[in-house]
Amino acid sequence: MLIKQTLDTKKIREDFPIFKQLTHNKPLIYLDNGATSQKPVQVIDAMNRFYNEYNSNVHRGVYKISELATHAYEEAHRKTADFIKAEFEEVIFTKGTTESLNLLAYTLGRTLKQGDEIVLSQMEHHSNLVPWQQLAKQKGLALKFIRITKDYKLDMAHAREIITPKTKIVSIVHVSNVLGTINPVKELAALAHKNGALFVIDGAQSIQHLPINVKELDCDFFAFSGHKMLGPTGIGVLYGKRHLLEHMEPFLYGGDMISEVQFEHSTWNELPWKFEAGTPNITEAIGLAAAIDYLKEINMEHIKEYEEELTTYALETLSNIKGVRVYGPTEAGDRGSVIAFNVEGIHPHDVSTILDREGIAVRGGHHCAMPLMNLLGVTGTVRASFSFYNTTEEIDKLAQAIKKAQEVFK
Amino acid sequence: MITMEEEEIYKENILDHYRNPHNTGELQDYSIRHRELNPLCGDQIELFVKVEGCRCSDVKFCGKGCAISQAATSMLTDKIKNKNIDELKKITQEEVVNMLGIPVGIVRLKCALLPLKTLQKGIIKWEKGELCQTN
Numbered sequence: 001m002l003i004k005q006t007l008d009t010k011k012i013r014e015d016f017p018i019f020k021q022l023t024h025n026k027p028l029i030y031l032d033n034g035a036t037s038q039k040p041v042q043v044i045d046a047m048n049r050f051y052n053e054y055n056s057n058v059h060r061g062v063y064k065i066s067e068l069a070t071h072a073y074e075e076a077h078r079k080t081a082d083f084i085k086a087e088f089e090e091v092i093f094t095k096g097t098t099e100s101l102n103l104l105a106y107t108l109g110r111t112l113k114q115g116d117e118i119v120l121s122q123m124e125h126h127s128n129l130v131p132w133q134q135l136a137k138q139k140g141l142a143l144k145f146i147r148i149t150k151d152y153k154l155d156m157a158h159a160r161e162i163i164t165p166k167t168k169i170v171s172i173v174h175v176s177n178v179l180g181t182i183n184p185v186k187e188l189a190a191l192a193h194k195n196g197a198l199f200v201i202d203g204a205q206s207i208q209h210l211p212i213n214v215k216e217l218d219c220d221f222f223a224f225s226g227h228k229m230l231g232p233t234g235i236g237v238l239y240g241k242r243h244l245l246e247h248m249e250p251f252l253y254g255g256d257m258i259s260e261v262q263f264e265h266s267t268w269n270e271l272p273w274k275f276e277a278g279t280p281n282i283t284e285a286i287g288l289a290a291a292i293d294y295l296k297e298i299n300m301e302h303i304k305e306y307e308e309e310l311t312t313y314a315l316e317t318l319s320n321i322k323g324v325r326v327y328g329p330t331e332a333g334d335r336g337s338v339i340a341f342n343v344e345g346i347h348p349h350d351v352s353t354i355l356d357r358e359g360i361a362v363r364g365g366h367h368c369a370m371p372l373m374n375l376l377g378v379t380g381t382v383r384a385s386f387s388f389y390n391t392t393e394e395i396d397k398l399a400q401a402i403k404k405a406q407e408v409f410k
Numbered sequence: 411m412i413t414m415e416e417e418e419i420y421k422e423n424i425l426d427h428y429r430n431p432h433n434t435g436e437l438q439d440y441s442i443r444h445r446e447l448n449p450l451c452g453d454q455i456e457l458f459v460k461v462e463g464c465r466c467s468d469v470k471f472c473g474k475g476c477a478i479s480q481a482a483t484s485m486l487t488d489k490i491k492n493k494n495i496d497e498l499k500k501i502t503q504e505e506v507v508n509m510l511g512i513p514v515g516i517v518r519l520k521c522a523l524l525p526l527k528t529l530q531k532g533i534i535k536w537e538k539g540e541l542c543q544t545n
């Protein structure tokens with residue numbers, strides 16, 4: 001099978017310094033993009049430039065380099081907002097998806113009372129499950145989970161059954177980090193809103209693969225991490241509709257998030273700063289902005305198209321290997337570029353170790369989705385997750401290495 | 411074709427222990443029963459030890475997981491039979507790694523050391539006189 005090759009991967013890969021080195025004396029085949037992406041030199045340089053040329057704190061000094069830093073930091077908010085079609089005030093920087101979701105559980109949780117219900121799905125990452133679960137325990141809320149169908153999609157009939165006027169929050173993963181399933185978030189948003197509930201999207205696995213327009217999705221909140229979209233670790237985003245953020249209590253208290261402080265009383269800064277207490281991750285925000293510039297340059301539509309071709313190719317290649325079982329929707333159009341699979345008779349960690357010796361980085365384990373693993377009846381899976389810099393040759397090498405593992409464990 | 415590097419980690423004796431593990435099953439008449447998990451891989455080991463005098467007179471295990479954790483348990487159970495409990499408390503991580511005889515990286519080390527952890531935690535529970543049931 002040939003693919004159209006919408007992107008010039010050869011040229012793109014030159015931007016990523018990590019691909020210039022060898023691992024176990026072989027070229028690095030990085031197929032763990034679901035865990036974190038690699039970083040182009042443009043991102044690394046932008047952060048180095050900050051440290052080398054204008055390192056200073058933001059929103060404080062009136063001197064030249066502090067003004068440059070403040071400008072760059074605010075510009076990062078602006079670029080991020082623009083990237084997801086939000087307004088400047090609606091983008092809060094956090095340390096990652098996990099913190100964004102915890103922020104929501106904490107602040108929205110304050111307004112919930114016993115008997116209120118929260119709806120999640122059976123395919124949530126621990127970070128979109130444990131914060132709500134703990135909140136539910138503290139406050140006596142009911143947690144409900146939308147079931148998964150046999151073809152690894154959300155059971156929308158079940159969703160319509162359990163999302164009711166008692167539901168206050170529906171929080172769902174956009175693209176599953178295990179199954180790859182792209183969930184019908186627009187439909188879920190409408191369903192949540194019809195019942196008066198807030199709709200939250202965990203976008204950790206969609207932001208780097210699909211063009212995102214929060215207005216069109218009509219979600220109330222959208223969370224994602226910089227490090228999965230070419231940016232550095234330590235920076236993430238929480239988008240929230242402005243009128244909702246305005247009425248929410250802050251999450252963290254301290255410097256920068258206040259307007260006026262007296263000994264007994266304080267008032268809060270305007271959005272988005274009300275939710276950004278303390279010195280923020282300035283360098284990382286600048287890195288994230290550079291990552292967004294890079295993604296825009298390549299074009300999110302083209303990325304989506306190319307990754308779909310790559311996923312189709314990988315699904316076909318893997319399903320042609322005897323003894324390999326793939327979990328997740330069978331059509332590439334229904335899924336992101338994440339493929340979880342098992343090799344019959346070999347533990348996922350043993351598969352991963354053998355692949356590693358071939359220079360191939362994949363993940364083996366439960367992927368922070370233990371309840372889903374139980375549901376699939378496995379303790380773990382191998383997971384290959386692709387980005388736009390991966391190639392069909394790399395997928396061929398993956399297939400060869402899997403066959404090698406089968407030989408070792410014969 | 412299998413390269414040298416692979417042979418190093420999945421040596422034939424590791425694979426033998428994995429395919430045909432020694433001392434599997436449950437002991438009805440046990441003094442120590444303890445289970446540990448490795449959340450990273452989902453490896454599980456439940457160990458049953460019979461103590462007579464101060465000696466481990468019998469040992470069995472139930473487990474599932476990767477080749478490294480299961481082979482390590484099989485080998486460790488062979489090693490501890492008829493040994494003094496005080497000796498077992500002193501087994502070091504290095505000894506287990508040497509026993510395996512393969513290079514284990516920092517991540518897979520958790521798999522390799524799971525049986526030792528299970529054994530030594532089980533002994534501590536037993537010494538405290540706690541009910542030695544599944545934790």
Ligand SMILES: Cc1ncc(COP(=O)(O)O)c(C=O)c1O
Nearest residue numbers: 096097098125127177204205225
């Ligand atoms: C679907 C999903 N949600 C949330 C997260 C958590 O992201 P982070 O660890 O960057 O906070 C991940 C990352 O693995 C993920 O895949």
